[in-house]
Amino acid sequence: MKLYSRFAVLTLTILSCVGCDQSTKMVAKSYLRGHSSISFFDSLFNFVYAENSGTMLGIGSSFPENIRFLIFVLFVGILLVAAITYALVKPLHNITVLAISLVVGGGISNLIDRLIHNGSVIDFLLIKIGSLESGIFNVADIAITLGICMLLLSFIKSKGKNT
Numbered sequence: 001m002k003l004y005s006r007f008a009v010l011t012l013t014i015l016s017c018v019g020c021d022q023s024t025k026m027v028a029k030s031y032l033r034g035h036s037s038i039s040f041f042d043s044l045f046n047f048v049y050a051e052n053s054g055t056m057l058g059i060g061s062s063f064p065e066n067i068r069f070l071i072f073v074l075f076v077g078i079l080l081v082a083a084i085t086y087a088l089v090k091p092l093h094n095i096t097v098l099a100i101s102l103v104v105g106g107g108i109s110n111l112i113d114r115l116i117h118n119g120s121v122i123d124f125l126l127i128k129i130g131s132l133e134s135g136i137f138n139v140a141d142i143a144i145t146l147g148i149c150m151l152l153l154s155f156i157k158s159k160g161k162n163t
Contacts, residue, residue, distance in 0.1 A: 001091070001092065001093070001094050001097055003088065006087060006088055006092070006097050007088060009094070009097050009098055009101055010084060010087055010088070010097065010100075010101045010104070013098060013101030013102060013105055014101055014104055014105040014108060015105075016105065017101075017102060017105025017106050017108070017109055017139075017140065017143045018105055018108055018109045018112065020139050021105075021106065021109035021110075021138060021139040021140040021143070022109055022112065024124070024138070024139050025113065025122040025124070025138060025139075028047065028049055028122060028124035028138075029049070029122060032047055032048065032049035032124055033049045034049075035049070036048075037126070043128050044127065044128060044129065045125075045126075045127060046125075046126040046127070046128060047124055047125065047126075048124060048126050048136060049122070049123075049124055050122075050123045050124065050136045051117065051120040051121070051122060051123070052120060052121045052122075052123050052136070053068060053119050053120045053121075054068075054072075055072065056135065056137075056141070057135040058135070060072070065119060068119055069119060072114055072119070073111065073114050073115065073119075076107060076110075076111055077111060079107070080104050080107045080108060080111065083100050083103065083104050083107075084100075084104055086100070087100040087101070087104075093154065095150060095154055096150075096151065096154050098147075098150065099146075099147045099148075099150035099151045099154060100147065100151070101147070102143045102144065102146050102147030102150070103143070103144050103147035103148060103151070104147075105140070105143050106139075106140035106141065106142070106143035106144035106147065107140070107144060109139075109140040109143075110138075110140045110141075110144075113140075121138065121140075122138060123135075123136040123137050123138045123141075124136065124138060125137050125138060125139075
Protein backbone atom coordinates (compact mmCIF):
# COMPACT_ATOMS: atom_id res chain seq x y z
CA MET A 1 0.00 0.00 0.00
CA LYS A 2 1.42 3.37 -0.99
CA LEU A 3 2.05 6.09 1.57
CA TYR A 4 -0.82 8.33 0.45
CA SER A 5 -3.22 5.34 0.57
CA ARG A 6 -2.04 4.43 4.06
CA PHE A 7 -2.41 8.05 5.13
CA ALA A 8 -5.94 8.16 3.69
CA VAL A 9 -6.98 4.91 5.42
CA LEU A 10 -5.47 6.07 8.72
CA THR A 11 -7.06 9.51 8.54
CA LEU A 12 -10.54 8.37 7.45
CA THR A 13 -10.68 5.49 9.92
CA ILE A 14 -9.40 7.55 12.85
CA LEU A 15 -11.81 10.41 12.11
CA SER A 16 -14.71 7.97 11.73
CA CYS A 17 -13.90 6.21 15.01
CA VAL A 18 -13.50 9.46 16.93
CA GLY A 19 -16.63 10.97 15.38
CA CYS A 20 -18.84 7.94 16.04
CA ASP A 21 -17.52 7.41 19.54
CA GLN A 22 -17.67 11.04 20.66
CA SER A 23 -21.17 11.55 19.23
CA THR A 24 -22.53 8.40 20.93
CA LYS A 25 -20.90 9.49 24.20
CA MET A 26 -22.59 12.91 23.93
CA VAL A 27 -25.95 11.19 23.46
CA ALA A 28 -25.24 8.85 26.37
CA LYS A 29 -24.27 11.76 28.59
CA SER A 30 -27.39 13.73 27.62
CA TYR A 31 -29.93 10.91 27.93
CA LEU A 32 -28.47 8.34 30.34
CA ARG A 33 -26.58 10.33 32.96
CA GLY A 34 -28.55 10.28 36.19
CA HIS A 35 -31.11 7.79 34.86
CA SER A 36 -31.55 4.06 35.18
CA SER A 37 -30.46 1.73 32.39
CA ILE A 38 -32.47 1.17 29.22
CA SER A 39 -32.72 -2.47 28.09
CA PHE A 40 -33.56 -4.09 24.76
CA PHE A 41 -34.21 -7.68 23.64
CA ASP A 42 -34.99 -9.11 27.07
CA SER A 43 -32.02 -7.24 28.64
CA LEU A 44 -29.51 -8.57 26.10
CA PHE A 45 -28.45 -5.02 25.16
CA ASN A 46 -28.38 -2.37 27.86
CA PHE A 47 -27.57 1.33 27.85
CA VAL A 48 -26.22 2.49 31.20
CA TYR A 49 -24.10 5.57 31.90
CA ALA A 50 -20.75 5.13 33.63
CA GLU A 51 -17.54 7.12 33.97
CA ASN A 52 -14.49 4.88 34.09
CA SER A 53 -11.23 6.29 35.42
CA GLY A 54 -9.39 3.02 34.74
CA THR A 55 -9.02 0.82 31.72
CA MET A 56 -11.06 -2.21 30.71
CA LEU A 57 -13.27 -3.33 33.59
CA GLY A 58 -12.00 -0.42 35.70
CA ILE A 59 -8.47 -1.82 36.03
CA GLY A 60 -6.25 0.92 37.42
CA SER A 61 -9.09 3.12 38.64
CA SER A 62 -7.72 2.94 42.19
CA PHE A 63 -4.30 4.26 41.11
CA PRO A 64 -3.44 7.78 42.31
CA GLU A 65 -4.55 10.48 39.85
CA ASN A 66 -0.99 11.41 38.82
CA ILE A 67 -0.14 7.77 38.04
CA ARG A 68 -3.35 7.36 36.02
CA PHE A 69 -2.41 10.50 34.06
CA LEU A 70 1.09 9.19 33.35
CA ILE A 71 -0.16 5.79 32.21
CA PHE A 72 -3.53 6.50 30.60
CA VAL A 73 -2.74 9.88 29.01
CA LEU A 74 1.00 10.33 28.47
CA PHE A 75 2.04 6.72 27.89
CA VAL A 76 -1.03 5.92 25.78
CA GLY A 77 -0.50 9.14 23.79
CA ILE A 78 3.08 8.12 23.03
CA LEU A 79 1.94 4.63 21.98
CA LEU A 80 -0.69 6.13 19.66
CA VAL A 81 1.88 8.39 17.97
CA ALA A 82 4.24 5.41 17.63
CA ALA A 83 1.45 3.29 16.07
CA ILE A 84 0.60 6.02 13.55
CA THR A 85 4.29 6.43 12.67
CA TYR A 86 4.72 2.66 12.28
CA ALA A 87 1.67 2.43 10.00
CA LEU A 88 3.00 5.26 7.82
CA VAL A 89 6.65 4.16 7.67
CA LYS A 90 6.48 0.37 7.37
CA PRO A 91 5.22 -1.31 4.20
CA LEU A 92 2.15 -3.06 5.60
CA HIS A 93 -0.77 -5.04 4.21
CA ASN A 94 -4.04 -3.10 3.81
CA ILE A 95 -5.75 -5.06 6.60
CA THR A 96 -2.90 -4.32 9.00
CA VAL A 97 -3.13 -0.59 8.28
CA LEU A 98 -6.90 -0.71 8.84
CA ALA A 99 -6.44 -2.67 12.08
CA ILE A 100 -3.88 -0.18 13.41
CA SER A 101 -6.21 2.65 12.37
CA LEU A 102 -9.07 1.17 14.41
CA VAL A 103 -6.89 0.77 17.50
CA VAL A 104 -5.54 4.30 17.13
CA GLY A 105 -8.97 5.81 16.42
CA GLY A 106 -10.49 4.20 19.50
CA GLY A 107 -7.45 5.10 21.57
CA ILE A 108 -7.55 8.75 20.49
CA SER A 109 -11.24 9.02 21.28
CA ASN A 110 -10.80 7.55 24.76
CA LEU A 111 -7.79 9.85 25.23
CA ILE A 112 -9.97 12.84 24.31
CA ASP A 113 -12.43 11.70 26.99
CA ARG A 114 -9.70 11.52 29.61
CA LEU A 115 -8.55 15.03 28.75
CA ILE A 116 -12.04 16.60 28.89
CA HIS A 117 -13.61 14.47 31.64
CA ASN A 118 -11.01 14.77 34.38
CA GLY A 119 -9.27 11.48 33.59
CA SER A 120 -12.39 9.40 32.98
CA VAL A 121 -13.87 7.73 29.91
CA ILE A 122 -17.62 7.65 29.30
CA ASP A 123 -18.96 4.10 28.92
CA PHE A 124 -22.58 3.22 28.21
CA LEU A 125 -22.98 -0.22 26.58
CA LEU A 126 -23.58 -3.45 28.47
CA ILE A 127 -24.39 -6.91 27.12
CA LYS A 128 -26.07 -9.58 29.25
CA ILE A 129 -26.51 -13.21 28.25
CA GLY A 130 -28.20 -15.10 31.04
CA SER A 131 -26.11 -14.64 34.16
CA LEU A 132 -23.07 -13.51 32.13
CA GLU A 133 -22.53 -9.83 31.46
CA SER A 134 -19.83 -7.75 29.86
CA GLY A 135 -18.23 -4.80 31.52
CA ILE A 136 -19.65 -1.43 30.50
CA PHE A 137 -17.92 -0.23 27.33
CA ASN A 138 -18.19 2.27 24.47
CA VAL A 139 -17.81 2.50 20.68
CA ALA A 140 -14.06 3.27 20.97
CA ASP A 141 -13.60 0.04 22.92
CA ILE A 142 -15.32 -1.85 20.09
CA ALA A 143 -12.95 -0.28 17.54
CA ILE A 144 -9.90 -1.11 19.68
CA THR A 145 -11.04 -4.70 20.22
CA LEU A 146 -11.84 -5.21 16.53
CA GLY A 147 -8.46 -3.75 15.53
CA ILE A 148 -6.57 -5.97 17.97
CA CYS A 149 -8.45 -9.06 16.75
CA MET A 150 -7.63 -8.14 13.15
CA LEU A 151 -3.95 -7.67 14.06
CA LEU A 152 -3.85 -11.04 15.83
CA LEU A 153 -5.52 -12.82 12.90
CA SER A 154 -3.15 -11.10 10.47
CA PHE A 155 -0.17 -12.15 12.60
CA ILE A 156 -1.40 -15.75 12.84
CA LYS A 157 -2.05 -15.85 9.11
CA SER A 158 1.42 -14.49 8.30
CA LYS A 159 3.06 -17.01 10.67
CA GLY A 160 1.13 -19.81 8.96
CA LYS A 161 2.63 -18.80 5.61
CA ASN A 162 6.16 -18.89 7.06
CA THR A 163 5.92 -22.49 8.25
